[in-house]
Amino acid sequence: SSLDNKCEHFPIDNAHANASSTDLVEFNSSVSLSCSASGISLSFLWLNSSSEVTQSDRVKFTDGGANLTIVNVTRNDQGPFRCLVSNPVSNDASEPVNLSISYGPENVNLSINVSKEYYVEGSNISLSCSAVSRPAAQFYWLLNGDNMTDTGPELKLVNIQMSQSGNYSCQAFNNKTLRYETSQLTARISGAAVTSSTNLTIEGNSVNLTCDAAAGSNLTRLWRKDDSDLILTDNMALNEESRVLSFKSLSKTDSGKYSCEISNPVSNDRVQYIMIVNYGPENVQIDGPSKIDFGKTLTLTCSAESEPSASYTWTLNGTEIHNSSVFTKVITGLSYSGNYTCQAMNNITERRSSAVHQVTVTGNKIPLIASIHQLSSANVFKVFQIKMLTDGNSTLTIVNVTRYDLGPFMCVFNPVSNGNSDALNFAISYGPDNMALTVNGNNSTSFSVGSNLTMLCSAQSNPPALLQWAVRGELVNTTGPLLELFSVSEDQSGPYSCLAFNNHTNMNSTITTNIMISSGFVCILTSTSIPYLSICSQLHPHFALFTQIQVTDEGANLTIVNVTRFDQGPFSCNVSNPVSNGASEPVTLSINYGPENINLTVNVAKEYYVEGSNISLSCSAVSRPAAQFYWLLNRDNLNDTGPELKLMNIQMSQSGNYSCQAFNNKTLRNETSQSSAVTVLERISGAAVTSSNRPIEEKSVNLTCDAAAGSISISISRLWKKNDLNLILADNMALYEENRVLSFKSLNKTDNGKYSCEISNPSLYLPLKMMYGPENVQIQGQSKIDFGKTLTLTCSAESEPSASYTWTLNGTEIHNSSVFTKVITGLSDSGNYTCQAMNKITERTLSAVYYSPFLRKPSQPISLFSWLHRWNCNCVFGRRWSSCWGYSVLYL
Numbered sequence: 001s002s003l004d005n006k007c008e009h010f011p012i013d014n015a016h017a018n019a020s021s022t023d024l025v026e027f028n029s030s031v032s033l034s035c036s037a038s039g040i041s042l043s044f045l046w047l048n049s050s051s052e053v054t055q056s057d058r059v060k061f062t063d064g065g066a067n068l069t070i071v072n073v074t075r076n077d078q079g080p081f082r083c084l085v086s087n088p089v090s091n092d093a094s095e096p097v098n099l100s101i102s103y104g105p106e107n108v109n110l111s112i113n114v115s116k117e118y119y120v121e122g123s124n125i126s127l128s129c130s131a132v133s134r135p136a137a138q139f140y141w142l143l144n145g146d147n148m149t150d151t152g153p154e155l156k157l158v159n160i161q162m163s164q165s166g167n168y169s170c171q172a173f174n175n176k177t178l179r180y181e182t183s184q185l186t187a188r189i190s191g192a193a194v195t196s197s198t199n200l201t202i203e204g205n206s207v208n209l210t211c212d213a214a215a216g217s218n219l220t221r222l223w224r225k226d227d228s229d230l231i232l233t234d235n236m237a238l239n240e241e242s243r244v245l246s247f248k249s250l251s252k253t254d255s256g257k258y259s260c261e262i263s264n265p266v267s268n269d270r271v272q273y274i275m276i277v278n279y280g281p282e283n284v285q286i287d288g289p290s291k292i293d294f295g296k297t298l299t300l301t302c303s304a305e306s307e308p309s310a311s312y313t314w315t316l317n318g319t320e321i322h323n324s325s326v327f328t329k330v331i332t333g334l335s336y337s338g339n340y341t342c343q344a345m346n347n348i349t350e351r352r353s354s355a356v357h358q359v360t361v362t363g364n365k366i367p368l369i370a371s372i373h374q375l376s377s378a379n380v381f382k383v384f385q386i387k388m389l390t391d392g393n394s395t396l397t398i399v400n401v402t403r404y405d406l407g408p409f410m411c412v413f414n415p416v417s418n419g420n421s422d423a424l425n426f427a428i429s430y431g432p433d434n435m436a437l438t439v440n441g442n443n444s445t446s447f448s449v450g451s452n453l454t455m456l457c458s459a460q461s462n463p464p465a466l467l468q469w470a471v472r473g474e475l476v477n478t479t480g481p482l483l484e485l486f487s488v489s490e491d492q493s494g495p496y497s498c499l500a501f502n503n504h505t506n507m508n509s510t511i512t513t514n515i516m517i518s519s520g521f522v523c524i525l526t527s528t529s530i531p532y533l534s535i536c537s538q539l540h541p542h543f544a545l546f547t548q549i550q551v552t553d554e555g556a557n558l559t560i561v562n563v564t565r566f567d568q569g570p571f572s573c574n575v576s577n578p579v580s581n582g583a584s585e586p587v588t589l590s591i592n593y594g595p596e597n598i599n600l601t602v603n604v605a606k607e608y609y610v611e612g613s614n615i616s617l618s619c620s621a622v623s624r625p626a627a628q629f630y631w632l633l634n635r636d637n638l639n640d641t642g643p644e645l646k647l648m649n650i651q652m653s654q655s656g657n658y659s660c661q662a663f664n665n666k667t668l669r670n671e672t673s674q675s676s677a678v679t680v681l682e683r684i685s686g687a688a689v690t691s692s693n694r695p696i697e698e699k700s701v702n703l704t705c706d707a708a709a710g711s712i713s714i715s716i717s718r719l720w721k722k723n724d725l726n727l728i729l730a731d732n733m734a735l736y737e738e739n740r741v742l743s744f745k746s747l748n749k750t751d752n753g754k755y756s757c758e759i760s761n762p763s764l765y766l767p768l769k770m771m772y773g774p775e776n777v778q779i780q781g782q783s784k785i786d787f788g789k790t791l792t793l794t795c796s797a798e799s800e801p802s803a804s805y806t807w808t809l810n811g812t813e814i815h816n817s818s819v820f821t822k823v824i825t826g827l828s829d830s831g832n833y834t835c836q837a838m839n840k841i842t843e844r845t846l847s848a849v850y851y852s853p854f855l856r857k858p859s860q861p862i863s864l865f866s867w868l869h870r871w872n873c874n875c876v877f878g879r880r881w882s883s884c885w886g887y888s889v890l891y892l
Contacts, residue, residue, distance in 0.1 A: 010089070012039040017083040017094035024073050025177050026103035033068040035083030037092055042066075045084040048077070075103045075134070104133030105172035110183040125157040129170035129183060137172035142182070144788030145169075145825060167788065167823065192262050193817070194273035199801065199840055202349050203252055203279035209245040211260035213269065214821055222261040230258075252279045252307065280306030281344035286357035288340075292331050293362055300327045300357060302342035310344035319653045323688060335651040337361040403430040403462065404614040404648055431461030432500035433603065434618050434644070435511040443622055446516045446566065453485040457498035459509060465500035473497070493517045565593040565624070594623030595662035600673040608681050615647040619660035619673060627662035632672070635659070647678070655680045689757050695747055696842050697772025697800075703742040705757035719758040727755070748772070749800065773799030774837035777848040781833075785824050793820045793850055795835035803837035 015037040024031055035044055044065035046053040053068065055061055060069045070077055080096030113126040130153065131137045141148040141155050144166040148155075157164060173180040197208040211221050221242040223230040232238070235248045247254060259272040281304035288300035302325050304310045314322035317338040321327070329336065336359070343354045398405055408423035436458045439445065447453060458481060459465045469478045472494045485492065497512040550559040560567055570586030598621040609615060620643065621627045631638040631645045634656040638645075647654060657675035664670070692702040705718050718739040720727040729735070732745045744751060749772050774797035781793035795818050797803045807815035810831040814820070822829060833850040 010039050012037050012042065012085050012087060012090045012092040014038050015083060015085045015092035015094045017081060017097045019081075019097050019099065022097070022099050024099055024101045026074055026101055027072050028177075029073050029101075030069065030071045031073060031077075031099060033070075033081055033083075033097060035066050035068075035085065035094060037085040037094075039085070039087055039090070041087040043086050045086070047082045047084065048079060053081075073099070073101055075101050077101060102134050102174065102176035104177065105131035105137040105174050105179065105181050107132045108170065108172050108181045108183040110168070110170050119160060121161055122159050125160055127155040127157070127168055127170070129153050129155075129172065131172035131181065133172060133174050135174065135176055137174055140171045140173065142169045142171060143167070144786075146788060192260070192269040192271045194258065194260050194271050195817070196273065196275065200348060201250055201254075201275055201277050203250050203277055205250055207247050207250060207275075209247075209258060209260075209273060209275070210816075211243055211245070211262060211271070212817070213262050214817065214819060219262050219264050222263075224259045224261070226256045227259070250277050252277050255307070276307060278307050278346065278348045280304060280349065281310040281346050281351065281353045282306070284342060284344050284353045284355040286340065286342050286355050288357060288359070290358060291360050291362050292336075294331055294333075296331055298327075298329050298331055298336065298359065300340055300342070300359075301325060302327075302344065302355070304344035304353065306344060306346050308346065308348060310346050313343045313345070315341045315343070317653055319655070321652070331361055333651070334361050335653060401426070401428055402614045403428050404616075404646065427462075429462050429502065429504040431505065432459035432465040432502050432507065432509045434460040435498065435500060435509050436620075437496075437498050437511045437513050439513065439515070442624055442626075444624075445514055446518065447488060448570070449489055449517060450487050451517070453488055453515070455483040455485075455496060455498075455513075457481050457483075457500070457511065459500040461500065461502050461505075463502065463504055465502050465509075468499045468501075470497040470499060471495075488517050490517050563589070563591055565591050567591055592624050592664065592666035594667065595621035595627040595664050595669065595671045597622045598660070598662050598671045598673045600658070600660050600676050602676055602678075605676075608679050609650060611651055611680055613650050613680070615650055615678060617645040617647070617658055617660070617676065619643050619645075619662065621662035621671065623662060623664050625664065625666055627664050630661045630663065632659045632661060633657070650678070650680050652680045654678070689755065694841070695744075695751070695771060697748060698746050701744050701747060703744075703755055703757075705740055705742070705759060717759075721756045721758070723753050724756070771800055771839070771841045773797060773842065774803040774839050774844065774846045775799070777835065777837050777846045779833070779835050779848050779850040781850060787824055787826070789824055791820075791822045791824055791829070793833055793835070794818060795820070795837065795848070797837035797846065799837065799839045801839065801841060803839050806836045806838070808834045808836070 015035065017033055017035050020032040021029070022031075033046070035046075042064075046061075046065070046068050053059060058071045060071075061067065062069070068081070077099060078101050079098045081099070082096050083094040085092050085094075108129065108131040111128050111130075113128070119125060127141075129139045129141075131139075139151060139153050141150045143164075155168070155170070169183050171180055171182045192211070192213040195210050195212070197210070198205070201207050211223070213219065223238070223242065223245055225231075230236075230245075235251065235254070237246045237248070238244070239246055245258070245260075255275060255277045257272055257274050259270055261268060261270045263269075284302065284304040286300055286302050288298065292298045300314075302312050302314070304312075312323065312325045313320060314327045316336070327340070327342075338359065340357045340359055341354055342357070343352055345352045396409070405426060406428055407425040409426075410423050411421040438456050439447075440454055441456075455469075457467055457469075459467070467479060467481050469476050469483045483496070483498075493516050495512050495514050497510055499508065499510050501508040550561065551557065552559070558571075558573075567589060568591055569588045571589075572586045573584040575582050575584075598619065601618050601620075603616040603618070617631075619629045619631075621629075629641060629643050631640045633654070645658070645660070655678060657677050659673050659675040661670055661672045688706060690704050690706070692704070693699075695701045705720070720735070720739065720742055722728075727733075727742075730751075732748070732751075734743045734745070735741070736743055742755065742757075777795065777797040779793055779795050782791065785791050793807075795805050795807070797805075805816065805818045806813060807820045809829075820833070820835075834847055835850070836845055836847040838845045
């Protein structure tokens with residue numbers, strides 16, 4: 001059987017490989033190789049040089065591997081290819097088959113023997129052109145895009161003249177592949193610049209720095225920071241071949257001087273951009289003492305890490321007191337104890353941060369001098385805010401005393417050993433004021449005939465006021481606080497007045513109430529059957545009785561819906577029939593109402609109060625039973641209750657809007673009065689002019705002239721100036737709040753200037769820089785342009801700050817700067833050039849269009865290559881010609 005097996009196989013002989021074609025074009029041609037040999041049970045293996053050929057998208061095997069097909073050959077498919085044939089008893093190899101694959105041209109390179117920016121007339125210049133190509137490329141030369149008569153890889157310019165200046169390029173052509181490629185002439189770099197994607201670089205935000213040149217080609221870029229090679233951190237990345245340096249999330253350490261060096265084989269340029277990262281405020285700190293003696297000067301200094309520098313606002317126990325980094329104040333009272341808060345604000349990042357510093361005012365270091373104290377009823381000493389101390393503090397002068405300056409006063413010679421003078425009390429005459437008038441113990445004004453009335457009058461006065469009564473404006477013989485009327489009748493209705501007179505102050509005051517006395521019954525006939533039933537009530541004559549009453553059960557039940565204060569009665573029920581009648585005993589209702597008509601008054605109303613003043617506020621309301629009163633400051637509840645609030649020795653921290661709230665514990669209703677502003681001020685300090693927002697053209701802005709801390713003298717005046725001249729109001733200006741606010745309705749660029757405000761002391765000024773535009777966008781450039789020439793278009797706009805510019809050609813973005821330059825290489829450069837100007841502050845955009853420049857006919861023919869031969873065509877603008885270009889149509 002071993003012999004039989006050998007008989008089935010024969011040795012292989014005459015292995016032979018054959019190609020369908022050996023002259024091929026890269027990417028365009030396909031080839032089939034076939035292998036044959038004598039023998040049976042044949043296996044085939046293909047080799048390209050020494051490497052085994054494997055199947056892929058381009059490589060296919062058929063007929064058991066005898067045939068090899070390669071689609072879209074490349075230059076790596078040249079071979080030599082060999083076919084290995086084998087069976088169990090022998091093997092054989094074909095002769096190698098080589099393929100000739102044409103490719104290129106590509107990587108066309110143009111070089112100059114000696115590169116200079118300028119050449120002297122009469123110089124000799126040699127330009128060389130090379131390309132990767134098989135077979136070797138044919139070279140043609142062009143000047144400013146126009147064909148020259150010179151051919152070959154080298155162009156020699158001997159005794160060169162000015163007329164030969166221009167852009168030289170070479171074109172390589174492969175007569176096998178029928179392809180060509182033109183060199184990219186390396187232009188000198190010009191107009192290099194580094195631009196930022198944003199004008200405001202803020203910590204945590206992203207930004208791109210772009211390194212570009214207005215002219216130049218074959219560019220390489222090298223970035224530096226602070227004159228050292230840039231080392232990329234985690235938040236940096238280089239994109240677009242190092243053209244763009246991107247910061248993902250800025251940090252303060254990214255601030256610095258960034259430079260970009262742009263170079264190519266013929267020139268280089270370096271430009272820089274200083275980037276300041278705005279951050280903060282952070283790490284806010286307050287330096288100063290935590291304890292301070294009376295009479296000493298407190299100095300607190302606030303600092304913060306911030307770019308740009310932060311602005312500072314001080315508050316004491318929640319009340320704003322100062323606006324600068326350093327706060328100084330002579331300590332004159334315990335009210336200066338508390339939490340001093342410094343808030344730092346960065347106007348660019350719009351971020352805020354605060355720190356709190358606690359200061360305690362102490363008396364441990366009070367010198368041994370006389371000081372003035374006021375003794376409270378609990379015999380506890382408390383500091384009294386003096387008006388004037390003279391003669392070494394031994395003389396106390398109180399200007400415009402009030403009823404609250406009664407004392408007792410004493411002089412403390414030594415607070416340690418209790419060296420005190422005897423207490424001194426003052427008798428201060430005041431009033432009459434705060435008068436009140438009640439009838440039968442409440443505020444009722446409507447009564448029925450036959451009622452007894454007791455009127456009680458009171459007034460705050462020292463000595464007690466003399467009281468006298470008047471009815472309908474006529475004095476009556478009754479004096480004193482009480483007026484009694486018995487079994488009143490209708491003709492006693494009218495206004496009743498109580499007149500108070502203080503024979504020490506020679507002041508008087510009057511209070512009046514209008515009494516209405518009604519007679520008769522208002523009756524409802526409830527039935528026409530026998531017996532008759534009617535219900536009668538003595539009511540206010542203006543009361544619409546019938547709209548609120550429901551009578552049921554033949555008149556036996558009376559229901560009053562939504563009672564009012566006029567439904568008090570007395571009510572009686574009259575029952576009758578044809579032979580008799582009867583009336584019930586009267587029923588009187590006690591109806592609770594209010595509070596309403598709440599009124600808040602100040603004893604002496606002023607626009608400003610000097611620190612240390614005494615103020616009395618009174619609150620009244622119509623209510624039954626009498627309302628309970630609560631007091632509020634800036635809508636926050638105070639601990640004070642009752643109809644009167646006394647503010648003694650008032651301080652700046654007590655400034656605000658005071659209001660009172662009346663509460664009826666029967667109706668469970670409350671009502672709050674209108675607020676009354678109490679402003680406690682010192683003399684002018686830290687005056688400033690502030691702007692409500694960043695001034696932008698056509699938007700509104702307010703300039704406010706204020707003193708940041710301390711009180712303004714009660715009679716103040718403000719005078720506005722512009723550029724050191726008295727301000728003349730334009731149509732878009734107005735002054736409000738007694739010249740405190742200068743308001744611009746719609747800003748325009750002529751409003752730029754230095755504005756000053758004089759508040760009875762040296763002037764303050766604020767430069768006002770208007771943000772406007774863009775407007776009046778214009779494009780300047782050539783009206784017609786030749787092929788190969790450089791088109792230069794310049795875009796301008798009126799804008800503050802300067803606008804950024806974006807160029808588009810026929811809707812496609814092509815450039816980002818005010819000047820656009822381009823060497824015209826074809827008709828595709830024709831079209832509508834649009835320049836869009838954008839102001840990143842006003843967020844407005846405006847565009848202008850530069851219509852297609854006329855492309856003039858070139859002086860030399862333009863060469864086009866087709867599959868079969870070379871075309872020479874002249875361009876005629878306005879016509880549409882077509883020519884064969886491979887398998888496509890070219891329109892000119």
